Amino acid sequence: MHSIHQNLSTPLSSSASSLLGQNKFIDIRTQSVSVQGKNSEIVVKCIASPEKIAYKTQVSRNENFAKLQAGYLFPEIARRRGAHMLMYPDAQVISLGIGDTTEPIPEVITAAMAERSHALSTVKGYSGYGAEQGEKPLRAAVASTFYSDLGIEEDDIFVSDGAKSDISRLQVLFGSKVTMAVQDPSYPAYVDSSVILGQTGQFQKDVEKYGKIEYMKCTPENDFFPDLSAVSRTDIIFFCSPNNPTGSAASREQLIRLVQFAKDNGSILVYDSAYAMYVSENKPRSIFEIPGAKEVAIEVSSFSKYAGFTGVRLGWTVVPKELLYSDGFPVAKDFNRIVCTAFNGASNIAQAGGLACLSPEGIKAMQDVVGFYKENTRIIMDTFHSLGFKVYGGINAPYVWVHFPGQSSWEVFSEILEKTHVVTTPGSGFGPGGEGFIRVSAFGNRNNVLEACRRFKQLYK
Amino acid sequence: MHSIHQNLSTPLSSSASSLLGQNKFIDIRTQSVSVQGKNSEIVVKCIASPEKIAYKTQVSRNENFAKLQAGYLFPEIARRRGAHMLMYPDAQVISLGIGDTTEPIPEVITAAMAERSHALSTVKGYSGYGAEQGEKPLRAAVASTFYSDLGIEEDDIFVSDGAKSDISRLQVLFGSKVTMAVQDPSYPAYVDSSVILGQTGQFQKDVEKYGKIEYMKCTPENDFFPDLSAVSRTDIIFFCSPNNPTGSAASREQLIRLVQFAKDNGSILVYDSAYAMYVSENKPRSIFEIPGAKEVAIEVSSFSKYAGFTGVRLGWTVVPKELLYSDGFPVAKDFNRIVCTAFNGASNIAQAGGLACLSPEGIKAMQDVVGFYKENTRIIMDTFHSLGFKVYGGINAPYVWVHFPGQSSWEVFSEILEKTHVVTTPGSGFGPGGEGFIRVSAFGNRNNVLEACRRFKQLYK
Numbered sequence: 001m002h003s004i005h006q007n008l009s010t011p012l013s014s015s016a017s018s019l020l021g022q023n024k025f026i027d028i029r030t031q032s033v034s035v036q037g038k039n040s041e042i043v044v045k046c047i048a049s050p051e052k053i054a055y056k057t058q059v060s061r062n063e064n065f066a067k068l069q070a071g072y073l074f075p076e077i078a079r080r081r082g083a084h085m086l087m088y089p090d091a092q093v094i095s096l097g098i099g100d101t102t103e104p105i106p107e108v109i110t111a112a113m114a115e116r117s118h119a120l121s122t123v124k125g126y127s128g129y130g131a132e133q134g135e136k137p138l139r140a141a142v143a144s145t146f147y148s149d150l151g152i153e154e155d156d157i158f159v160s161d162g163a164k165s166d167i168s169r170l171q172v173l174f175g176s177k178v179t180m181a182v183q184d185p186s187y188p189a190y191v192d193s194s195v196i197l198g199q200t201g202q203f204q205k206d207v208e209k210y211g212k213i214e215y216m217k218c219t220p221e222n223d224f225f226p227d228l229s230a231v232s233r234t235d236i237i238f239f240c241s242p243n244n245p246t247g248s249a250a251s252r253e254q255l256i257r258l259v260q261f262a263k264d265n266g267s268i269l270v271y272d273s274a275y276a277m278y279v280s281e282n283k284p285r286s287i288f289e290i291p292g293a294k295e296v297a298i299e300v301s302s303f304s305k306y307a308g309f310t311g312v313r314l315g316w317t318v319v320p321k322e323l324l325y326s327d328g329f330p331v332a333k334d335f336n337r338i339v340c341t342a343f344n345g346a347s348n349i350a351q352a353g354g355l356a357c358l359s360p361e362g363i364k365a366m367q368d369v370v371g372f373y374k375e376n377t378r379i380i381m382d383t384f385h386s387l388g389f390k391v392y393g394g395i396n397a398p399y400v401w402v403h404f405p406g407q408s409s410w411e412v413f414s415e416i417l418e419k420t421h422v423v424t425t426p427g428s429g430f431g432p433g434g435e436g437f438i439r440v441s442a443f444g445n446r447n448n449v450l451e452a453c454r455r456f457k458q459l460y461k
Numbered sequence: 462m463h464s465i466h467q468n469l470s471t472p473l474s475s476s477a478s479s480l481l482g483q484n485k486f487i488d489i490r491t492q493s494v495s496v497q498g499k500n501s502e503i504v505v506k507c508i509a510s511p512e513k514i515a516y517k518t519q520v521s522r523n524e525n526f527a528k529l530q531a532g533y534l535f536p537e538i539a540r541r542r543g544a545h546m547l548m549y550p551d552a553q554v555i556s557l558g559i560g561d562t563t564e565p566i567p568e569v570i571t572a573a574m575a576e577r578s579h580a581l582s583t584v585k586g587y588s589g590y591g592a593e594q595g596e597k598p599l600r601a602a603v604a605s606t607f608y609s610d611l612g613i614e615e616d617d618i619f620v621s622d623g624a625k626s627d628i629s630r631l632q633v634l635f636g637s638k639v640t641m642a643v644q645d646p647s648y649p650a651y652v653d654s655s656v657i658l659g660q661t662g663q664f665q666k667d668v669e670k671y672g673k674i675e676y677m678k679c680t681p682e683n684d685f686f687p688d689l690s691a692v693s694r695t696d697i698i699f700f701c702s703p704n705n706p707t708g709s710a711a712s713r714e715q716l717i718r719l720v721q722f723a724k725d726n727g728s729i730l731v732y733d734s735a736y737a738m739y740v741s742e743n744k745p746r747s748i749f750e751i752p753g754a755k756e757v758a759i760e761v762s763s764f765s766k767y768a769g770f771t772g773v774r775l776g777w778t779v780v781p782k783e784l785l786y787s788d789g790f791p792v793a794k795d796f797n798r799i800v801c802t803a804f805n806g807a808s809n810i811a812q813a814g815g816l817a818c819l820s821p822e823g824i825k826a827m828q829d830v831v832g833f834y835k836e837n838t839r840i841i842m843d844t845f846h847s848l849g850f851k852v853y854g855g856i857n858a859p860y861v862w863v864h865f866p867g868q869s870s871w872e873v874f875s876e877i878l879e880k881t882h883v884v885t886t887p888g889s890g891f892g893p894g895g896e897g898f899i900r901v902s903a904f905g906n907r908n909n910v911l912e913a914c915r916r917f918k919q920l921y922k
Binding site: 165313323 | 515516517518519520521522523524525526529535536559561562563564565566567568570571572574575576578579581582583584586587588589590591593622623625626628629633634635636637638639649650653654657658659696697724726727728729753756757769771772773774783784785786787788789790795798799801802803804805806807808809810811814904906
């Protein structure tokens with residue numbers, strides 16, 4: 001017991017750098033070095049420079065990572081943006097690239113998060129581990145707000161730290177032996193997480209596709225909805241509507257065909273509805289509006305683009321208890337196991353914010369945020385229309401998909417960045433089907449959007 | 462454009478239940494049902510009851526999930542606790558089972574999180590997507606607070622939403638082809654995530670071990686440090702010190718041997734230091750205190766047990782740039798790719814809390830929280846000592862490992878729950894090496910700990 005008493009009676013210094021009692025450790029470390037011979041520590045220092053490799057483990061690199069092309073799209077764009085800013089230190093660079101929210105979070109929501117934060121320092125308000133699946137009131141509010149009358153219940157809702165994390169957890173759930181299909185173009189996380197899990201073959205440079213992935217081409221010619229008669233059967237089908245990056249939203253009739261296609265093939269549909277609140281036309285906001293979807297579909301969604309939670313991190317995934325593997329085992333039971341084993345629930349403070357989002361005031365506030373970005377979208381669409389471009393998306397999504405026929409997306413991206421200091425996203429970054437397009441994001445403050453549009457008019461006048 | 466204008470001029474009702482315009486959708490849904498025939502929706506309702514399966518997908522269940530035994534340990538204990546509370550609705554059940562923190566978070570930390578929350582509703586204070594690896598000031602503070610003079614730099618630190626999530630991300634990083642070793646007993650997330658990734662064989666009921674996992678037995682006989690001469694070479698070695706569940710902390714000399722063992726075998730060591738601040742004796746708090754560790758080790762850690770962040774969710778993983786695969790490729794580069802593709806960073810509010818934790822006041826406050834739980838630990842140890850039990854751990858960890866020679870851990874767990882209404886954790890839940898032990902957690906408020914100890918004295922007097 002003594003040591004505990006000693007420790008408590010002589011607390012460690014409270015200065016950060018000496019938290020671990022560095023001085024003592026240095027002595028001991030030097031002493032330890034001599035155990036292995038004086039050189040070992042010097043060696044450790046040497047190999048900081050890559051050309052001098054002192055030691056390598058005998059663990060083989062996971063071959064799936066070697067298949068991945070370049071960096072993940074958005075860090076790559078951030079890198080190019082950074083390089084541009086070094087070249088033009090005085091330029092006012094505007095980002096309409098990565099779909100990053102810029103509007104402050106409505107106060108009704110931040111107040112709830114601040115309140116929860118303060119409560120955590122009180123005996124009454126403190127809580128430790130929450131349910132891995134999310135706090136009951138939030139699961140219930142998500143079910144009643146977004147799925148009322150659609151037969152989705154509280155226990156079908158799994159609260160997460162965001163759609164991207166859940167997409168990867170779903171890939172871990174499915175494992176390396178499934179086959180998958182994606183819209184082409186599509187959000188890169190579907191394909192990259194599939195590659196990482198080993199579901200795919202190598203990247204084929206000639207067609208710019210990974211082997212064993214079914215790319216469902218979505219172009220103006222097919223109204224951005226794949227010709228399902230030309231799509232091979234896969235175990236998993238990722239489908240995003242309203243779509244990132246094309247901004248198009250599938251109609252009810254199209255989604256009825258998609259659900260029927262999944263059913264005919266015995267496929268599982270992973271439906272990304274992260275932009276559902278941006279739908280203006282009479283189109284579905286959830287796949288579960290389609291009869292029978294609960295037997296074939298999982299829905300992934302997020303608070304990021306409704307409440308500006310891109311940094312707060314909160315989303316949810318719906319795995320209906322009616323969704324069964326070929327042996328009759330419920331998919332939700334294994335997903336629950338993933339959530340309990342590989343995740344410990346979203347931050348309780350973020351969940352308090354999510355609950356506030358779903359109060360009547362919160363919903364109104366989210367609608368105002370969505371409305372603001374939709375007005376940005378209109379301004380961007382009008383600009384490109386006025387310049388004679390063919391423009392897609394925008395009506396039901398915060399993304400405008402601009403056509404540059406016959407041109408390379410990366411070249412267009414670079415020219416726009418070079419000449420207007422505006423960051424967009426090259427369509428080909430979302431798959432070969434995006435070549436010849438750029439995605440212009442409507443996330444940005446109004447003045448930046450107006451200024452970017454002025455510069456576009458200068459460039460393309 | 463029209464539809465947008467319409468939408469903005471006629472905002473959706475702000476009442477939750479009609480957010481998605483239910484009434485309209487009901488009509489359309491009924492209409493859609495008739496497209497597929499009136500029965501389909503009724504069918505959907507039917508299959509909610511498992512015995513009536515209307516439809517199964519043709520997707521095979523991921524075989525790795527079928528290998529998993531029972532539920533993840535802690536939800537299983539929660540289940541048994543719930544069942545007990547139903548049987549004894551009036552009993553005052555005390556949980557010293559799952560290591561869940563109970564002390565409020567120090568105000569200096571919650572104040573910073575509340576401030577960040579409020580700031581998010583201002584133009585100046587709002588931020589969207591942060592760096593996936595964590596905010597620069599927090600990465601720098603973690604490096605200087607815990608690894609100053611150990612040669613770990615800011616860019617070696619990856620901030621996460623907790624150790625459990627990072628353990629799984631590490632498993633995805635390594636992939637399904639690696640072999641792994643764990644301490645026996647050990648924190649179940651290591652083994653379960655390995656099973657889920659397909660690194661293991663089937664569970665062998667006779668020995669209660671999974672095939673292809675090297676179990677490194679840790680018992681009182683070997684001072685809870687494995688006999689490395691008897692351990693087969695694996696690609697990955699999970700090692701937790703101070704240990705969950707045994708509460709023992711490895712000595713510097715033992716860790717020097719462990720690092721040398723990893724080096725001799727070319728293995729990667731995943732070192733879990735989530736309880737480092739509980740170390741009272743002169744033992745390492747980080748594997749990087751051991752010379753050469755940067756070439757073989759990854760360290761996973763967490764704010765959960767220092768600041769009561771079990772619900773707030775914040776941790777970090779150190780992947781030194783010196784750690785290389787057999788082909789010389791830096792492990793950190795692939796881990797960074799995982800973090801960018803499968804994760805979007807920890808909640809910015811939690812990160813503000815983490816930064817406050819590492820201020821001088823925050824560190825002092827964390828030391829007080831740790832000191833409080835260490836006093837609980839002393840009370841629990843004294844109790845079992847006074848009852849003549851052999852007691853291990855406790856000195857350098859918030860866990861007391863009590864020996865019940867020749868008895869079944871689950872039976873001891875059940876008897877204690879039945880007769881004292883105190884929830885503990887059966888040692889065998891952490892692996893066969895834990896059979897005959899129970900883990901008593903020191904997380905709990907003082908009165909509950911004292912009351913639990915009174916009841917133990919009643920039961921075993």
